[in-house]
Amino acid sequence: MSFVQVLFVAVRALLRNPLRSFLTALGIVIGVGCVIAMTSIGSGARARVDETFSAMGSNMLIIHSGTSRRGGARGGAGTLPTLQWEDLEAIQNEVPAIASAAPLLTSAAQLMAEGQNWASSVRGTTPVYFEIRNWPIGRGRFFYDAEVDAGAKVIVLGQTVVDNLFGAFTDPIGQIVRVGRVPFEVVGVAAKKGQSAFGTDNDDVAFVPVTSYRSRIEGGLGQFLDGTIFASAVSAEATQEAQRQIEELLRARHRIRPGEPDDFVVRNLGDLAAAQQEGARTMTSLLAGIALVSLVVGGIGIMNIMLVSVTERTREIGLRMAVGARPRSILSQFLVESMVLSLIGGLLGVAAGLGSASWLVARFDWPMLLEPGIVALALGTSAVVGIAFGLYPAWKASRLDPIQALRYE
């Protein structure tokens, strides 16, 4: 008997009891469906983490003041600034792996426009900050370097601030916003960035030139930089190297002796991204593991039904043997039957998995990524499950004695 004939016989036998065949395959449908849905959503989640971090600037480094050693008492990170304005210049000019660096000074402030006011976060920085953060302008423009040098009273608002101060109908560009008592002219609105990876609103913010910030909003601490330095490495691969070079530079500048701890903190977003990635991957493999278990359960379901089927069809087997079926033909018939069952289950499962994944995507705005390798793996696994769990019932069928099988009640 050729394989096609065996396949034909098996399919005919399955179609004689379509509902039962379908229910038997259902275990595999669910198993494979879970694998596909989980991994699609899982890799979607990884892709989103990637996206988030590259939106933040994947070659970005953040430098904070660390624990101060001054005065003997150790404060928390950044409690007393240890970074100096000259450090910023040195990082910009002396670190080969750094493309650019910008200060970021932050304070809470009450913003006022005509008739409205809004408590938000005001930040002093330089135009290069927006490049480092990969943050495009939405309307108008960012302030220029010349405006930074001149200490111009210009301000760039985040979308949330615009919404609260001006509503949907007023064009904010050219309007005056007071920070405390100081009037600033709105020159631009930063593009909407949405929630940060840490759940805060990226758009509830206003930017002014760092010089204006120091002279008009917070007096500052002279030579110390009471904030954060954002820097970008020349490439994503260079971030590690950039971090090392900055640490070396700052230790030298702060005269920290070997063995003593840093008085600053350099964070590398690449590491953070990798950690997030790792988390997402662990989650995916956990879910895939659960899904695989359900595949095995589906396989046991198939085995159960195949055993029932062998018992039920004992007379059929006896008759097939009486008219000349070899034991091997019987074995392959039942084996192919269970394989067809689980493969069809697998195919339906792929469809169900993709269906439910895309439903989740539509429902929860969650990214989905179909990995063809996983589909092949799921189908392969279901075929293997079919063979593995069909083997015993098929073997049992093929060992039947023709006359006893024919006489079976």
Added chain:
Amino acid sequence: MSAAPASSRAAAGTPLIDARDLEKIYSSGDVQVHALRGVSLSVAAGEMLAIKGSSGSGKSTLMNVLGCLDRPTRGRYWLAGEEIGCLGRDRLADIRNRLLGFVFQNFQLLPRTSARENVELPLLYAGVAAKARRQRAEAALARVGLADRAGHQPNQLSGGQQQRVAIARALVNDPKLIFADEPTGNLDSRTSAEILRLFEELGAAGITVLLVTHEREIAAVADRVIEMRDGEIIADRRRASRRSTREDA
């Protein structure tokens, strides 16, 4: 299929069936049943042989052993010159497929499967291609008078029609030998007579037929009647007259 010439049957030197001292002992637990107690039998090609005897006398057991469905506990058996005792399961399956046909009392048709597909079954295991299978199955069904019922499933056929399908299935691979164990046991007397006529035709066409029956009129069509009791053959009568009339025809 045309009737084999009488001369070839007469010339066949070795018998088609040659069984010596067959014994079959069923043991279930510590109870042992001697279903066959030393049966020796020789059947020439082309014979039509009826086996009768009271219930439990071992007729079915003998048929199953001769039909290679079961193995004897003791004794030797040659079928078409080949000793069966030492053959493996695959070879026995091939012999059943190519040489033998079976007709059972309870028809043994596959449910929810059309008459044609039921008849095709032996051809499937003989590796015949789909188209040829279909043609031959239809020819076999025509031969038993069921050409117009090829698409019907067993539950859409009368008992007599089901048995005809089973006979078509036994015929389809041109067997040398057909075993029929009480083929009319589940049928009324008129249908039985029709089925019987079919077996007569097969016999006339040169197929060797072994028939188990209780009924007098069926035994009457046979060339040779064997009677069994308690696992032994107690009578073996030939009807030379019938046979010669058929050969003359």
